[in-house]
Amino acid sequence: MQKLPLTESTSFVAKTFRTPHFEVGWHQHIEYELILFTEGSGLGFVGNHVGEFETGDIYFLGANLPHTFQKRAPDLVTSAVVVQFREDFWGSTLLQLPESRNIRQLLDISSQGLKMQAPLKHTLAPLVQELEHCSGFKRILLLGECLEMIAAQAAYTPVSTQPIKTFQHKDRETMDRVFQFTIDNFRDPISLSQVAQLACMSVPAFCNYFKRSTKKTYIDFLNEVRIGCACNLLQETKKTVEAICFESGYNTLAHFHKQFHKIKGMTPLQYRKAFE
Numbered sequence: 001m002q003k004l005p006l007t008e009s010t011s012f013v014a015k016t017f018r019t020p021h022f023e024v025g026w027h028q029h030i031e032y033e034l035i036l037f038t039e040g041s042g043l044g045f046v047g048n049h050v051g052e053f054e055t056g057d058i059y060f061l062g063a064n065l066p067h068t069f070q071k072r073a074p075d076l077v078t079s080a081v082v083v084q085f086r087e088d089f090w091g092s093t094l095l096q097l098p099e100s101r102n103i104r105q106l107l108d109i110s111s112q113g114l115k116m117q118a119p120l121k122h123t124l125a126p127l128v129q130e131l132e133h134c135s136g137f138k139r140i141l142l143l144g145e146c147l148e149m150i151a152a153q154a155a156y157t158p159v160s161t162q163p164i165k166t167f168q169h170k171d172r173e174t175m176d177r178v179f180q181f182t183i184d185n186f187r188d189p190i191s192l193s194q195v196a197q198l199a200c201m202s203v204p205a206f207c208n209y210f211k212r213s214t215k216k217t218y219i220d221f222l223n224e225v226r227i228g229c230a231c232n233l234l235q236e237t238k239k240t241v242e243a244i245c246f247e248s249g250y251n252t253l254a255h256f257h258k259q260f261h262k263i264k265g266m267t268p269l270q271y272r273k274a275f276e
Helices: 098-112 120-131 137-153 169-185 192-198 203-214 218-236 241-247 253-264 268-275
Strands: 013-018 032-039 041-046 049-054 058-061 067-071 079-085 114-116 156-158
Touching (some): 032 120, 049 218, 058 098, 098 137, 169 218, 192 203, 218 241, 218 253
16 A cells, blocks of 8 residues: 556556555555555554544545554455545646635645545445446546545544654654554553664653654553554454453553543443444
């Protein structure tokens, strides 16, 4: 789901990616991305947002918005229809037309990452799937229909509060290393000194840098990743809350309960019952 190649007969990408080709680390690209999950579930990382995704979910991500979607378990098959297009792929003047005002506004707000709500995601899904198989000028019309449907219904939730900024290459590499390290290792103990060393900074300098870049502290981000993992386990397994606590990277039940309630506004058992 990184920047995807075009064929000679296409101006934008619409293609299904399935395990093992689905798995891509933390990345960003200039293309806008519309993604429909057709199998699997897991954790979505979009800008400074951490949250669960499941089969049937649809996201619309703005240009240069960093993201990754990590499946719930290593042996889980996950797939998605991924649509990627540049803002000017249909020329430089179409979006300047008065009739395109809603689409321009949608592209602007997509910098926050948009997660579709029901019933929009149910009516949008077959159109996104059809995009992969249609050809000719119908592809352009169908993509426009998808974007118009999203813009008109506005049944979506912006997920990231981190402003998109064009990092210098060195800064982008630093943030990429920190995010990927966290995603890969959140089940183990992680200290601020570890991630600061990874970023080649002192602990105070790293804390200030991360807060300035993401509008949240690193510890807040780490807790969101761990609680997101716990939510997946509560939904998808029958494991005890104690087992999930330790599997999510916490070493005491008290701390786990405190962080879970802080982020989700309810206890782990209440969360599980809400999904039963």
